[in-house]
Amino acid sequence: MEADARIKIEGISKSFGPIKALRDVNFELGHKEIIGLVGDNAAGKSTLLKIISGAYQQDEGSIYIEGNKVDIKNPIYAQKSGIEIVYQDFMLAPNLDITANIFLGREIYKNWGFMRKLEKDKMKINAKKTLEKLGFDMDINSNVSNLSGGQQQTVAIARALHFEPAMILMDEPTASLSLGAVEELLERVKKVREHGASIIYVSHRIPEVIEIADRILVLRRGKIANELDPKTTNVTEIVKNMTGTSIN
């Protein structure tokens, strides 16, 4: 039995000047669990993901990975701890090809005197394998600037999955995808979970959160307002929790 949660968030708060983006946020993410995180604009969803992925530092509170307290001080630390993130705006270098983007910051190299010489062929083979495994049919040599929004999102997802992370944070991953592509993505996310990853899934599209999540956390004005069971809740109840008002 795995006693410790994959990640435990305890009393996280974050302010930007006078604005309190997060206030005393607490939750746990279990192994192979998918948490759906929903909330209105400026509820603090992206800030929370950025803290977990090392892009921001919390003002207060602690994070535990597998029961150990960690200080996720930068994105490299997060990646080394097995945390990957898929951003809404992809965060890809448009001037580089698909392979270079998948390996960006974690290139395969060999020490060659004073320089780290890239192992370009090795990276290409590995990138191709990842895309094939995920069922993505793309030319790994294509420059990202030549890809459609959906294809760029695909590359961002492939990048997150390539290193087989223990935890994936997905920030509006379907924002640029067509309806058909959304269905495919949701299936892939479920498969990734079956392979052992835990996922925090943020989306404005509430039906897809209901479909994919094991639990739904509602963030309102920087606080966890409620935890809902996707099997018993519905869109109306979620929206009511998000806004704090009753809807007829």
Added chain:
Amino acid sequence: MLGGSKLNKIKNKIMNFYTENQYGKPVLFLLLVVIICSFLSEHFFTLGNLEAVLITAAPLIILGVGVSLVVLTGMIDLGIEAVAASSGVIMAILDLSFRLPTALSFTIVILYGILVGALVGLLVVKFRIPSFIVTLGTYWGLRGVGMLISGGVPITPSSFTPYNPISYSWLAGYVYDIPVMPIIAIAIAIFVHFYVSQSQRGRHLYAIGGHEIAAGIRGINVEKNKIFVFIVSGTLAAFAGILLSAWLSEGYAWAAKGYSLEAIAAVVLGGIPFAGGHGTVIGVMIGAIIIAIISDIITLMGVSPLYNYIVVAIVLVLAGLQINKRDVVK
């Protein structure tokens, strides 16, 4: 005679080379300039003239290679000509006045270039001052430093008694009838090109030029890399200053005038847009050679060298036209 379809095939091949190959634009520009120049002067295609072009291009290639890494990451370095000029002055003084061993003078001047580059990088990165402003400061400030330490006059062997020639003049000499300066410049360009295209750091420089925030989020140390490119630029500018000083047999605070903009023009001609992220160092070397050819043909045609700037400006605007708007406006 070539048939229509064959002609179309050749046209398509050239267009493909121009648009798809990373060396396409600078190579075709060079060919175009060479063809035009060969019609303009019968002396253009002579060995002696080719040698003159390469010697003229040598300091510009070195300055261009240095500044190319800065532009690759989406910044600019206007101060390189002042670094070069002041380096030449310091080198000449250390050599002629203090009579230091050449290797020691050389080391001191290169350290000066590293220091200037590091300082510029720190100001840009830590104080968030735009590189344009900081390097405009080094442009004027280091000219001033050169003027102060030289008293505003050229430092030449005849400034001192007893007369002693510059000890490093061999840098502007010949080995087996081949001029040393172009050999050094081309070797530097090939080495930096290899490093940038094959190393992890080179990949990171391209990524920073393409999407700085995305690069940072993937764990690339953007600040460290930005300081690194200014150090390279400062070091190569100092080295170019030593070469210029050897070539002119003097250290002069107003040497290398106009080289900053010419080097940046070489970078653009070489296919690196101001927004960064694209292009090659070899392309920049070709760009520097194009500018040297323009300067050369103006001399060969007996036109006033004052026209040089105007012609370079026209070529630069033409080069700018072929860069995608998306690449320029960041």
